[in-house]
Amino acid sequence: MLQELTGCSDEEREQITAVIRTLLRQTYLLERKYDRKSGRLLFNKEYRIGSLHLEFLQDYFQAAGITLAENSQVGVLYLTGEDLLAEKIGRLATIYLLVLKLIYDEQMAQASTSVNVFTTLGELNARVGSFSLLKERPSATDIRRSLTLLKKYQILELIDPLEELDARLGLLIYPTINMVLLGEQVAALLASFEEEDDGNDE
Numbered sequence: 001m002l003q004e005l006t007g008c009s010d011e012e013r014e015q016i017t018a019v020i021r022t023l024l025r026q027t028y029l030l031e032r033k034y035d036r037k038s039g040r041l042l043f044n045k046e047y048r049i050g051s052l053h054l055e056f057l058q059d060y061f062q063a064a065g066i067t068l069a070e071n072s073q074v075g076v077l078y079l080t081g082e083d084l085l086a087e088k089i090g091r092l093a094t095i096y097l098l099v100l101k102l103i104y105d106e107q108m109a110q111a112s113t114s115v116n117v118f119t120t121l122g123e124l125n126a127r128v129g130s131f132s133l134l135k136e137r138p139s140a141t142d143i144r145r146s147l148t149l150l151k152k153y154q155i156l157e158l159i160d161p162l163e164e165l166d167a168r169l170g171l172l173i174y175p176t177i178n179m180v181l182l183g184e185q186v187a188a189l190l191a192s193f194e195e196e197d198d199g200n201d202e
Contacts, residue, residue, distance in 0.1 A: 015046075015049045016049065016053055016056070016057070018046065018049075019046050019049050019050045019053075019057065020057070020060065022046055023050070023057075023061075023068070023077070023079055024079075026152065026153055026154055027078060027079050027153055027154075028076055028077065028078045028079075028153065028154045028174075028176045028179065029044065029046055029047045029050050029076070029077040029078070030044055030047060030075060030076060030154055030174060030176065031043065031044055031047045031075025031076070032044060032075060033154075033157070034116075034157040034159065034172050036158075036159065041116065047075065047077060050077045051070060051072075051077065054068070054070060054077075061079065061081075065081055066079050066080070066081040067079065067080045067081045071175075071179070073115075074115040074175035074178070075115070075175070076174075076175060076176055076179065078176065078179050080179075089146075089149055090142075090145070090146065090149075092134070092138050092142050092143070092145075092146045093145075093146035093149050093150060095128055095133050095134070096124060096128070096146050096147070096150060097150065097155065097177070097180065099124060099127045099128050099131070100119070100124065100150075100155065100156060100171075100173050100177060101177050101180075102127065103117065103119050103123065103124070103127065103173065104117045104173045104177050104178075107119075115175040116172055116173065116174060116175065117172070117173040118159070118170065118171070118172055118173075119170075119171050119173060120167060120168060120169060120170055120171060121143075121147075121165070121166070121167055121168075121169035121171060122166075122167025122168065122169075124171065125167070140165050143165060144162055144165065147162065147171075148162070153176070154174055154176050155173070155174060155176055155177050155180065156171050156172060156173050156174060156177075157171070157172040157174065158170070158171065159171065159172055
Protein backbone atom coordinates (compact mmCIF):
# COMPACT_ATOMS: atom_id res chain seq x y z
CA MET A 1 0.00 0.00 0.00
CA LEU A 2 2.84 2.39 0.84
CA GLN A 3 4.64 1.67 -2.42
CA GLU A 4 2.29 3.95 -4.32
CA LEU A 5 3.08 6.86 -2.00
CA THR A 6 6.82 6.20 -2.34
CA GLY A 7 6.63 6.90 -6.06
CA CYS A 8 4.72 10.16 -5.56
CA SER A 9 6.16 13.65 -5.38
CA ASP A 10 5.86 15.68 -2.18
CA GLU A 11 3.06 17.70 -3.79
CA GLU A 12 1.12 14.54 -4.72
CA ARG A 13 1.50 13.16 -1.18
CA GLU A 14 0.17 16.43 0.23
CA GLN A 15 -2.79 16.26 -2.18
CA ILE A 16 -3.61 12.67 -1.15
CA THR A 17 -3.38 13.64 2.53
CA ALA A 18 -5.76 16.54 1.88
CA VAL A 19 -8.24 14.16 0.21
CA ILE A 20 -8.10 11.78 3.20
CA ARG A 21 -8.74 14.64 5.61
CA THR A 22 -11.64 15.95 3.55
CA LEU A 23 -13.27 12.52 3.37
CA LEU A 24 -12.91 11.99 7.12
CA ARG A 25 -14.36 15.43 7.81
CA GLN A 26 -17.13 15.51 5.20
CA THR A 27 -17.75 11.83 4.24
CA TYR A 28 -18.22 12.76 0.55
CA LEU A 29 -16.19 14.17 -2.31
CA LEU A 30 -18.18 15.65 -5.19
CA GLU A 31 -16.89 15.78 -8.75
CA ARG A 32 -18.52 19.18 -9.20
CA LYS A 33 -19.38 21.73 -6.54
CA TYR A 34 -21.40 24.91 -6.77
CA ASP A 35 -19.36 28.12 -6.87
CA ARG A 36 -21.35 31.14 -5.72
CA LYS A 37 -19.05 33.67 -7.43
CA SER A 38 -19.48 32.21 -10.90
CA GLY A 39 -22.97 30.79 -10.26
CA ARG A 40 -21.87 27.49 -11.81
CA LEU A 41 -20.89 23.98 -10.83
CA LEU A 42 -17.10 23.77 -11.05
CA PHE A 43 -14.84 20.73 -11.23
CA ASN A 44 -13.44 19.67 -7.83
CA LYS A 45 -9.70 18.98 -7.99
CA GLU A 46 -9.81 16.77 -4.86
CA TYR A 47 -12.27 14.43 -6.57
CA ARG A 48 -9.88 13.92 -9.49
CA ILE A 49 -7.02 13.15 -7.08
CA GLY A 50 -9.21 10.76 -5.09
CA SER A 51 -10.38 8.98 -8.24
CA LEU A 52 -6.82 8.76 -9.57
CA HIS A 53 -5.56 7.15 -6.34
CA LEU A 54 -8.77 5.26 -5.58
CA GLU A 55 -7.19 1.83 -5.05
CA PHE A 56 -4.63 3.18 -2.57
CA LEU A 57 -7.28 5.17 -0.70
CA GLN A 58 -9.59 2.14 -0.53
CA ASP A 59 -6.79 0.07 1.03
CA TYR A 60 -5.99 2.90 3.44
CA PHE A 61 -9.55 3.24 4.72
CA GLN A 62 -10.15 -0.53 4.70
CA ALA A 63 -7.42 -0.87 7.33
CA ALA A 64 -9.72 1.14 9.63
CA GLY A 65 -12.83 -0.87 8.71
CA ILE A 66 -14.17 1.89 6.44
CA THR A 67 -15.19 1.40 2.81
CA LEU A 68 -14.45 4.03 0.17
CA ALA A 69 -16.77 3.74 -2.82
CA GLU A 70 -17.15 5.70 -6.05
CA ASN A 71 -20.35 6.41 -7.94
CA SER A 72 -18.98 7.74 -11.21
CA GLN A 73 -22.47 8.18 -12.70
CA VAL A 74 -23.28 11.03 -10.33
CA GLY A 75 -19.68 11.93 -9.51
CA VAL A 76 -19.35 11.07 -5.81
CA LEU A 77 -16.64 9.43 -3.72
CA TYR A 78 -18.01 8.43 -0.31
CA LEU A 79 -17.18 6.58 2.88
CA THR A 80 -19.37 3.90 4.43
CA GLY A 81 -18.99 1.43 7.26
CA GLU A 82 -19.95 0.73 10.85
CA ASP A 83 -16.59 2.04 12.08
CA LEU A 84 -17.19 5.45 10.48
CA LEU A 85 -17.79 7.97 13.23
CA ALA A 86 -20.91 9.98 12.46
CA GLU A 87 -21.94 13.29 13.94
CA LYS A 88 -25.33 13.21 15.62
CA ILE A 89 -27.76 15.55 13.90
CA GLY A 90 -30.71 17.26 15.52
CA ARG A 91 -34.41 16.83 14.86
CA LEU A 92 -34.77 19.79 12.48
CA ALA A 93 -31.74 18.77 10.40
CA THR A 94 -33.12 15.21 10.21
CA ILE A 95 -36.52 16.44 9.07
CA TYR A 96 -34.90 18.75 6.51
CA LEU A 97 -32.84 15.80 5.23
CA LEU A 98 -35.94 13.63 4.76
CA VAL A 99 -37.92 16.34 2.99
CA LEU A 100 -34.96 17.31 0.78
CA LYS A 101 -34.79 13.66 -0.33
CA LEU A 102 -38.49 13.79 -1.28
CA ILE A 103 -37.97 16.99 -3.27
CA TYR A 104 -34.88 15.50 -4.93
CA ASP A 105 -36.65 12.29 -5.97
CA GLU A 106 -39.69 14.19 -7.30
CA GLN A 107 -37.59 16.47 -9.49
CA MET A 108 -35.39 13.61 -10.73
CA ALA A 109 -38.54 11.65 -11.68
CA GLN A 110 -39.37 14.46 -14.12
CA ALA A 111 -36.60 13.24 -16.45
CA SER A 112 -34.09 15.79 -15.22
CA THR A 113 -30.83 15.88 -17.18
CA SER A 114 -28.88 17.03 -14.10
CA VAL A 115 -27.94 15.04 -11.00
CA ASN A 116 -28.37 18.20 -8.91
CA VAL A 117 -31.69 19.69 -7.87
CA PHE A 118 -32.54 23.30 -7.03
CA THR A 119 -35.12 24.32 -4.45
CA THR A 120 -35.71 27.13 -1.94
CA LEU A 121 -35.94 27.41 1.81
CA GLY A 122 -39.56 28.47 1.34
CA GLU A 123 -40.43 25.26 -0.52
CA LEU A 124 -38.52 23.18 2.03
CA ASN A 125 -40.33 24.74 4.99
CA ALA A 126 -43.71 24.50 3.21
CA ARG A 127 -43.18 20.76 2.68
CA VAL A 128 -42.12 20.31 6.31
CA GLY A 129 -45.32 22.12 7.33
CA SER A 130 -47.45 19.90 5.10
CA PHE A 131 -46.33 16.86 7.11
CA SER A 132 -47.05 18.62 10.43
CA LEU A 133 -43.72 17.46 11.80
CA LEU A 134 -42.99 20.57 13.84
CA LYS A 135 -45.32 21.94 16.49
CA GLU A 136 -43.55 25.30 16.59
CA ARG A 137 -41.84 27.41 13.96
CA PRO A 138 -38.08 26.75 14.29
CA SER A 139 -35.90 29.66 15.32
CA ALA A 140 -33.58 31.33 12.82
CA THR A 141 -30.64 29.96 14.81
CA ASP A 142 -31.92 26.37 14.50
CA ILE A 143 -32.54 26.80 10.77
CA ARG A 144 -29.04 28.19 10.19
CA ARG A 145 -27.46 25.44 12.30
CA SER A 146 -29.34 22.70 10.42
CA LEU A 147 -28.55 24.09 6.96
CA THR A 148 -24.89 24.60 7.90
CA LEU A 149 -24.63 20.98 9.07
CA LEU A 150 -26.14 19.63 5.84
CA LYS A 151 -23.80 21.88 3.85
CA LYS A 152 -20.82 20.59 5.87
CA TYR A 153 -21.59 17.04 4.74
CA GLN A 154 -22.21 18.21 1.16
CA ILE A 155 -25.86 17.22 1.13
CA LEU A 156 -26.78 20.70 -0.03
CA GLU A 157 -25.22 23.97 -1.08
CA LEU A 158 -26.44 27.44 -0.18
CA ILE A 159 -26.92 29.46 -3.37
CA ASP A 160 -27.44 32.68 -1.39
CA PRO A 161 -25.74 33.99 1.77
CA LEU A 162 -27.15 32.36 4.89
CA GLU A 163 -27.63 35.79 6.46
CA GLU A 164 -30.53 36.33 4.06
CA LEU A 165 -32.75 33.80 5.78
CA ASP A 166 -36.00 34.17 3.85
CA ALA A 167 -38.21 31.99 1.66
CA ARG A 168 -36.20 32.88 -1.47
CA LEU A 169 -32.95 31.45 -0.11
CA GLY A 170 -31.73 29.12 -2.87
CA LEU A 171 -30.67 25.56 -2.07
CA LEU A 172 -28.90 23.09 -4.35
CA ILE A 173 -29.40 19.44 -3.37
CA TYR A 174 -26.39 17.29 -4.25
CA PRO A 175 -26.74 13.62 -5.35
CA THR A 176 -24.98 12.64 -2.11
CA ILE A 177 -28.46 12.61 -0.58
CA ASN A 178 -28.92 9.24 -2.33
CA MET A 179 -25.99 7.82 -0.37
CA VAL A 180 -27.63 8.84 2.91
CA LEU A 181 -31.21 7.72 2.26
CA LEU A 182 -33.09 5.36 -0.01
CA GLY A 183 -36.49 6.46 -1.24
CA GLU A 184 -38.40 3.81 0.71
CA GLN A 185 -36.65 4.79 3.94
CA VAL A 186 -38.03 8.32 3.79
CA ALA A 187 -41.72 7.39 4.10
CA ALA A 188 -41.01 5.10 7.05
CA LEU A 189 -38.94 7.70 8.86
CA LEU A 190 -41.48 10.46 8.24
CA ALA A 191 -44.21 8.17 9.58
CA SER A 192 -42.13 7.50 12.69
CA PHE A 193 -41.84 11.24 13.30
CA GLU A 194 -45.60 11.64 12.95
CA GLU A 195 -46.24 8.76 15.37
CA GLU A 196 -43.79 10.28 17.82
CA ASP A 197 -45.66 13.59 17.71
CA ASP A 198 -49.03 11.81 18.16
CA GLY A 199 -47.63 10.00 21.18
CA ASN A 200 -46.45 13.28 22.67
CA ASP A 201 -49.94 14.77 22.18
CA GLU A 202 -51.48 11.89 24.06
